[in-house]
Amino acid sequence: MRRLGARGVDMVIRHLEGFRRRTTGETAGRAKLEALLHGPPPVRGRAPLAVLRRLERDVLKYSLSTNHPRFYGFIPSGASFPGMLGDFLASGFNVYSGAWIEAAGPAQIELTVIDWFRRWLGMPATAGGTMVSGGSVANLTALVVAREAMLERSDRRARARTVLYASDQTHSSIERAARVLDFPDNHVRLLPTDDQFRLSVAALEASIRRDRKRGLRPLCVVANGGSTNTGSVDPLPELARLCRHHKVWLHVDAAYGGFAVLTRRGRSALRGIGRADSVTLDPHKWLCVPYEAGCLMVRDRRLLRRAFDVRPEYLQDIRLRKENFNFSDYGIQLTRSWRALKIWLTLQIFGTRRIVASMDRALDLAARTARRLAASPAFEILAPPSLGVICFRYIPEDLRRKSSSRTPVASRSAAEERRLRLVNEQIVRSIQERHWSFLTSTVLNGRYSVRLCILNHRTLWSDILDTLGEIETAGSAASAIV
Ligand SMILES: Cc1ncc(COP(=O)(O)O)c(C=O)c1O
Known part of the structure; x- marks a missing residue:
């Protein structure tokens, strides 16, 4: 076991060492x-x-390697060794994280980690949560809790009339969750966003009022606390006010951006997040831990329990003491792995100061990247950097505008737009095939966009320059043939 284990550790360390010299x-x-x-x-x-x-x-x-310093695709990872060790130890001790009588110490660690999150988000002392596999399951769990909290289980008529509100930038896991929960397709409203990809509060309110008039039951608003496309944050304080007024559940999907509250800039961008009824967080995104680690926080933890409380006779022993905290009562899973350990170990070993410093560095890099792109006629920014995400496109030489006449996103003919799409598609494809860096694309207001997500503490400015150079080279090659 020792020899084999040492070999496994060695494999991991060799993988983490010298990342920069290797492809992704x-x-x-x-x-x-x-x-x-x-x-x-x-x-x-x-x-x-x-x-x-x-x-x-x-x-x-x-x-x-999603934790490679030049991996900026989808959502990268900052997974680090203490978290990896946490997963190994949780497996090695095969901790059962469902019932207090089976693992009291581990349950307390999960309660403690969740309390750290509660304080960081600024949620009240009544709030609690549970660790799940990731943001998708946290979002699904949130919608279950919202429905159980707002409607009688037996009221089938009301359930069939519930409506869910989100924006056209909301993560696809919300639509998927609505499908799992059998929301009628036409009761999921994906509302338009403004020029900064933020949900329009006026459009939302109008939609809620319209639905109420039609006899429907507005149930839940899902706000973005860092959208996947652009990192945009919806106007959380206004949404909290609106939801309270209309008695609608406010869920903030902060799977991507939530932990940025630890930084000054993130706290300002996410102002109001603590007023939500529930919040999704993904420690496996910005908290330096490996997959899988998601978390759902609920303002009133009793509602989380009420949503999932089922008491079979074969589990009567886990309830012998009232004070026992059984995480299996707070979600879908009965058998649960001990996900909180990797977070606890990571924070114990690095401390919050270093974690916050790494987040700040990523935010600085994104801002510096944006300045660099804005200063170059070869690029056009399609969405300003928000919480580490930046969206832009390469402009072939013959389509460049003089800097004095450059607007943030120049209006162009359909033929120019078509060519820009083809050129930028070719850039992304060639970079993905080369694997030196890894980045992905998206579409914003119908425009194909190259997208960089910068959150890994390993990423340096020299990595970004390397990648921007690659994009320019690929862009000029693509422009010659498209
Ligand atoms: C905003 C947002 N919500 C939800 C998810 C889904 O999270 P997971 O992939 O952990 O299930 C993501 C993942 O990228 C996300 O960015």
């Missing part, structure tokens, strides 16, 4: 990987070290 990883086609890996399990066991060698050579090689 490799990928391969289905046929190649099927030929390499598909087949029945061996009847007789194989030599463990040989199995690990094969794992490294044939499996892990074809996987991107």
